[in-house]
Amino acid sequence: MRRPRQGSLLLLALVTSAGISTLLSVGLLRTMNDTAIARRAATQQRALALAEAGLDAGVQWLLAEDERPVCSDEFAVEGQQCASLTSAFTPELGGIIQTFPGSGSFTVTVDPDDLNEAEPAQAAFTITASGTTTGIAVTRTAAMTIKRESFSKYLMFWNKYKKGQAINMTGAEVLRGPVHVNDNLYIMGSPTFLGPVSYTGAIVCTSAPCNPTYAELPQKLEKPIPMPEAKKRFDEDLVPAAKASGIVIGDDAVVRFEQHPIDLLQPDGPQRYELVVTGKGVDEVKLKGNKLAPTPNAADPSILEVRYTIAGKLVILGKEELTVEDSILHGQVTLASQEDMTIQGHIIYACNPDSVNADGTPVTDEDRQNNPACDNGESRDLLGLVSRKDIIVDTSDETKFPDRVHLPDPARPPIGIMIQGSVMALRTFTVKGAYKKDDSDERARIGYKGRLHLFGGLIQDERGLVGWNIDAKTGAGDGFDKDYVYDARLLRLAPPSFPNTGRYDFVAWAEQRP
Incomplete structure (x- = not known):
């Protein structure tokens, strides 16, 4: 078994x-x-x-x-x-x-x-x-x-403070685009930063309470973004572009952008928008090196002017001082001056991508759909204003810039001036009267002018004042309240030949499969 x-x-x-x-x-x-x-x-x-x-x-x-x-x-x-x-x-x-x-x-x-x-x-x-x-x-x-990377990508950029005088970001400000300063960032109150913030110095609270709000953690850079690069780019990119394929104005001049007068009488006809040059430099206007002959103004033959219809991208260079009057721009233009540039009125796009008009009325998608200057409801208009020296807002014409009061809404004073575009001063952007020629601290009494509504961006070497001694409740003081609104198109677009930072922006990365 x-x-x-x-x-x-x-x-x-x-x-x-x-x-x-x-x-x-x-x-x-x-x-x-x-x-x-x-x-x-x-x-x-x-x-x-x-x-x-x-x-x-x-x-x-x-x-x-x-x-x-x-x-x-x-x-x-x-x-x-x-x-x-x-x-x-x-x-x-x-x-x-x-x-x-x-x-x-x-x-x-x-x-x-x-x-x-x-x-x-x-x-x-x-x-x-x-x-x-x-x-x-x-x-x-x-x-x-x-x-x-173009300087135009910034909502606000400044290299330092004019005369070393700190200018605060205040509690009333809501900044929706990139902000950079090659210095300290001074804070008073509770400003809101909805875009990236970078600086090279420190974030300094100048008074209590100090409670800024950031959508992204502010970034301290080890090296500044060199503003002197802008002068190099001005000379190496912008000037040659104007001489080769744009317009050069050889003397002091007054310029404006406007719709052709005949087109205004024929709203269903062609939409032609023009550059108009008057003043001393009217005899020194050249297109691609060829002189443009001035003609008498239709309303006042004693005034000589040069008119040029804008088509496509255009770079305009003034060798001397330029004064910019009330303008409506259709197209993509960079207006630059090798000397000071003075702004004396609204500068707005024919197709308004902003949410508000210069008179304070709202802009709707329906407005853009019905606007013949728009492309299927989208604005293609883009402006760069660049001065190798100062850009100055001149409020001396009281018919255009009357004194304002904070009515009916104390938090939203009326628009005193609207500028649509990316503004770059290789020295300072300011309001006439903020600084004396002798560099004294005395400031002019020009009266309170409401809001400076900038839709685009502001880049400057020395950050200058646009308003001083303003009481937010009573409106007493001089100059403007800041109202800077970012044009998000500037993240991917730049005005023609606008100076760049010398750095690069990342656009895309992809692996290529066999």
Whole structure:
């Protein structure tokens, strides 16, 4: 009887042994597969890391080339700027390491945007990098597009304070766009920052309570965004653009933008908007180097004027002082002056992308849909005002700038002046009377003028006063209350040849699959 039992035990042992062997084989196979998968995944990640190292090398090369890369491509003319090319090229990366023993290597190409030659101030580049691993050869490719950062992207930017006098961000202010200062940011009360905030000094509360609200944590930069770069860009981008394909005014002049008088009588006809130049410089107006002849004004023949119909993008440069009168602009224009620029009235878009008109009435989507100056309800109008010196709001005409009171709503005084556009003063933006010629602290008594409603952005080297000694409850004081509203289109658009910061904005990143 024992032998059958011994046979059963032997059979059971054999079956168990076979099962264990099978399990061990399966486990070993799984371990080997997991190891292989992990190795392949690590190799894939290493290839992508090499590609990203290549992208970083391409960006560093662009930055080292001072934003005007000279091409090293064998097909390029010696010294040719890459912005004038339309095809990709391989940059000479110099001392940047491209091969990593035991890991792999990367290659880099740079593809300038086809529109760079026409608009170098806003040049964009697509950097493509491929990383290939050693051993098991795996290649992954990534591409990144970057674009020169325009000063026009800022709602407020200033380098320092005029005469070192701090100007506070106050509790009444709600700032919906990027704000940067190469100095301290002074706070009084509870201003609200709904866009990114950066500074190089410190955030200083000048009085209690001090409770600013930030949508994003403010960023302290180690290095300032160099405002002197703007003068370089003014000279290297804006001036050549005006001379080559725009308008140059050779002497002091008064300018305005307006709809053609005949078109006003024919609302269903063509929508032509013009630049009108009068004053001393009327005999010194050139388009692409060719003089434009002045003609008598239709209403007053004693006044000579130059009229030019705006079509497409236009850069206008005044070699001397420019005075800008009440204007309605249709098109994309940068008006620049190598001397001071004075503003004497509203400057507004023909298609208003803002929420309010200059008279305080609201603007609706229906208004834009019914406006022939709009493109399917969208505004394509864009203005840059740039002075190599000061931009000054002149309120001396009391018919245009009467004294205002805080009625009917104390929190929202009436609009005293509306400026739509990105405004850049390479010295100071201020109101006439805020500062004396002798730099004394005495300020003129010009009366309270209501709100300075700026729809766009304000960039200046020295932040200047627009209002002083203003009592928020009574309206007593002089100048304007600030009412700066961000034009969100400026995050992706810039007026023609508007000065850039010398930095780059990130536009897009994508991996390119085979």
